[in-house]
Amino acid sequence: METVCPYCDRFMEVPDEIEGTRTLCEFCGQIFTADRVFVLFADQTNEMACREQAG
Numbered sequence: 235m236e237t238v239c240p241y242c243d244r245f246m247e248v249p250d251e252i253e254g255t256r257t258l259c260e261f262c263g264q265i266f267t268a269d270r271v272f273v274l275f276a277d278q279t280n281e282m283a284c285r286e287q288a289g
Contacts, residue, residue, distance in 0.1 A: 237268045245271070 235250045242262040257268045 235268075235270045236273070238271050239264065240266050 235248060235253060236245055237248050237253075237257075238245050239259040239262060241264040242259060244259070244261045246260060248257060248268050252268050253270055255268060256265050258265055
């Protein structure tokens with residue numbers, strides 16, 4: 235899964251098994267809770283906004 239460090243804002247690929255547990259950022263060394271992140275690209279956000287306006 236992909237997570238992001240809240241201290242240095244770097245994205246990291248981590249094993250799915252550690253979701254919700256505390257982990258060490260490989261870039262800045264801070265400890266944080268590994269939560270799954272979802273990345274939306276501009277074309278996806280525009281499509282979602284159109285759906286919300288239509289619905």
